[in-house]
Amino acid sequence: MKSKPDSFDRQAPEIASLRRELEELRLAKNGLKESEERLKSVVSRSPIPAFVISKDHRILYWNKALAQLTKIRAEDVIGTSQQWRAFYGKKRPCMADLLVSRAQEKISKWYTGKYTKSKLLDEAYEAIDFFPELGHQGKWLRFTAAIIRNESGELIGAIETLEDITRRKKAKEALLRAHKELEERVQERTAELAQANEALLTELMERHRTQKALKQTTDHLSLLLESLPIISYTRKANENFGITFVSSTIEEITGYPPRCFIEEENFWTDHIHPDDRPRILDELKAGQAKGTHRYSYRFRVMDDSYRWFSDYWRVVQLPAGSTNYIVGAWQDVTEDKRIRQEGELRLQQMIQTHKLTALGEVVAGVAHEINNPVSFIAYNVPILEEIWSAVETILSRSSARHPDWEKRGLSFEEVCRNMQEIIQAFKIGANRISRVVTSLKEFSRSDETAQKKLMSVPEVIAGALVIVGAQIRRTVSKIEQDIADDVLPVSGQFQKIEQVIANLLINAHQAIPAGRKGLITIRCRYIERLKAVVVDIEDNGKGIDRKIMDQIFDPFFTTRRDRDGTGLGLSISYGLIREHHGLISVLSRPGRGSRFSLYLPVDGETDISLYPAILCIDHNVKYLKELKANFVDAVIWRSEAQDKPEDILQFLIEHPEVDLIVSEVRLKGFTGWALLEKIHAKFPLLPVILYSADRKALVAPPQAKALPDYTLHKPFSIDKLQKIIHDVGRQQL
Template sequence: MSSFHDERTFERTAIALSELLDGHPVATFVIDSDHVITHWNKACEHLLGWATHEMVGTRQHWQAFYTKPRALLADLIVDNIDPATDRNFRDKYKASSLIDGAYEEEDFFPNIGAAGHWLQFTAAPLRGRDGQLVGAIQSLRDVTERRVAENALRRAHDNLEHTVRQRTAQLAEDIRQRQSAEEELRRRNIELTELNEQLSRTQQQLVQSDKLASIGQLAAGVAHEINNPIGYIFSNFGTLQSYLDSLFSMLDAYQQAEVAIVDPAVAARLRALREQVELEFLRTDIPTLMQESKEGIVRVRHIVQDLKDFSRVDSQQEWVWADLRQGIDSTLNIVANEIKYKADVVREYADIPDIECLPLQINQVAMNLLVNAAHAIGNSRGRIEVRTGCDGDDVWFSISDDGSGIAPENLGRIFDPFFTTKEVGKGTGLGLSLSYGIVQKHHGRIEVESALGKGTTFRVTLPRVRPPNEQKETPL
């Protein structure tokens, strides 16, 4: 009676196992202690192409994988053979970290499918209630896509290493070219400095002549000659900046890709190469050098533009309606670094209408007056007052400081070109003369009141509407 009960229990267990395996999406088969297949689920049929009725009850499970008989991991488990002693498995298998007594293996099987498949095996022992080995179960997964992806990634790593070497060499060449460009820029700056000094000496020789007209012609010619080399230097500088930005973007992409490199040797070589070229230092130092160089170029271009404005040529600005207060506030933001450490700025704006003007030029006037006010203040913190107001059909703004003031003997010369009381290298002497020319162009007037030791006030008065006879003229 007990034997009959055990047989019925085994039969029910076998049926339940068959139903479980047939519904399982992972290809799985089971062999008994005599290596006879007892279960071959539908996933096995689909993956390997061998039907259940062809395999169950046979010992031919090897046919699904090999062209001639050889043991699988499940066979080794049934025979209690350590895979480390089998020449077919010793270099491929590993013990399972999840199942006691189970083994895992991954191999390529060219006979499966049209182009072969990579399969991952997991085989585990099956034991009865008494703990005795009664068979083995083996599952298999198709890992072909992963293997193909790993091979592709390995090739990509090789290509990446080659590309990094090429790009690093290219970066070194670009840095060399940048250094060459900077050297050329320094040389040009020296030439420009010498040219400006020569221009100042020439001005001194023209003091007793019709200096405004003569210096205006000279300034136009010098500005033209300076503008040509500065133009292509600035253009090349912008292109160089774009190249460096692209190279840094590419380096960022390469650096982000390093985390996907599974080969420690490749990753180590990339780190060593990055340290060798001091990449992180270059990434911080190059932008600083570029910014400093660009500031120098921009300053030279501003001087050239001042010369052009002074000579009343090459102006393409349009007359528009603008709010003086908005322009003054923008200018204060631009020159904030010149003022914030020396003086407090007080704004006293009255309601004023918009005026028809060349806003950029009016802003230049405000900038020159604000910078001069800041320079006039000594070591003690001072005060700069900016006011606006109306006077009939005119609109005015004034800028006052409590600085050193202007000596009476210099008041008649402050609007002369190249006249300056500042130290050498701290002023061109063009600011007030250019401001005077701009105000005259707008049919306005600029007035100054100053007392030594008390401060200076500049007041600029402008008509609200552009004179009718100039409405259709092209701006100078």
């Protein structure tokens, strides 16, 4: 009997565990029951028709709204799988059945073209269909079926909701019918209007035929005008000469549409070249008589270049009281002008070549004729010197105190000194004539077929000075030469480069006005980064007007036409430098002088790519970056305490493309005024702009020897600086 309690004690924990499991199962069932009750409550109270089926397709819930819609009571179908009875005449799956069966792929079979996957609910599908079994005439329903899962994610059933959209469908159909009726009425009314207009159309047919014939004629005429390489126009023959018509060909040639000429009164006049405008307007006003008139002028097109127009026009006289019109045609003759100018250039070059050839022969002959007596003089001068030496010794012994010296107002010492000076002058003159004769022979020698060979640019400069030195010294008081010692030889043709330098020297001396103390500076240096020798020829003459800077290298362009200028010198020089793959640039300041620079690659073959640049100097890196962002050609120099003005001068020597300096006054190593003085002494034509936030710093110190071109008080606008740079002008490179 005592063993029983022991057995019970051993089983007690197991019994307690079993009780807990039973209690948890009871609670789970109660929870499930509560969940089912909540689901039942939600479904039954919902105004939306709905039913719920279990995973074995039996109906769990059938709410009142659905019972009213289908006329089937809930108690008649709950617990059965006859949900199809409410919607179909024979047994078939509803959408909820397909979801419970996991047969989503069959939805397309039963609801072809009527369903879509729900965008709001996962594992749900929507459809619209007509159910003829519902009601007396059937109903249109929108229905949605979705899977129901428990907390563990297991499928436990499905719910399907339905919405009666029959009224909406019927309203839409009624609207479509009304729309159709309206269209029919409109068509009927249109037919009536068509009948009413038929008589009017008949009346207009004759007029239409006339207009058609006129249009065909006009179209043919327009086509003819558009196909011709001319621009037809009409304008009023009054004091304003307003343009009333321009053919569309104008846009192809100028880039401007016809409306610009018609709507803007002065558009045509404003785009005529300023040099041609007075002449054209005078001829237009004077040519109101009968007959055809013709003139040519330059017209500015959209890209700001100029095209040559040939203008033919005549006045059309209208009856008294009406405004007369000018009918005319413009023709673009730019290419004709270019071809004619090229022909004239070739002719002039041919004439020049013949002249130079003939001149070379004459020079060679003259040089030969001069060389003989010069050789005689050069040969006899040493003999004369030797004879005089002997005579001087004899005279010094016997005749130093001869009474005839005093009678003639001479002294023995004066005669000896004069005789020595005369003999020395003979020597110098004979040597100079020999050098000139040699240079003339070299200059007149034809070398068109000569091969390029290494040449010394300083020797080329010296040769050019021998040829034109005497001529330019007539107006030039001083010729300064700054020739570096490390200038490398250049591959090229000696005579051609000599011709270019001689021509630039002559131009420099001709640019110096009468009465001015002329100065020509010649610089020559080798620049390693360019692999080129650079020659500067700078004068302090009258400079070049900015308006003609773009034309100075054009053939036949000259400002000395009245003094036998041909306009070929710079054009030929440009061509000769390009033959050597070099560059020629010009920096000019009106009233202060000009600087022409030659860039000659040492190998004579590598093209030099170089563009004008602005040197910006400041200690403020942020401001330098701002300047760099606004000026793509800016080169920045950050000022440091160890900097000296000579460092920047050396930079300018090595970077001849810099044509403008923009600098802060208060630099770290020195002031902008000190830098300005150094720059002005070495490069007097380089423009300098000084700026500072301190107004006092912009006032020139008492000892200042140079003044900047402009001063700017910070902060200043970039637009203002751009305008100043535009006014100063840039180097043409």
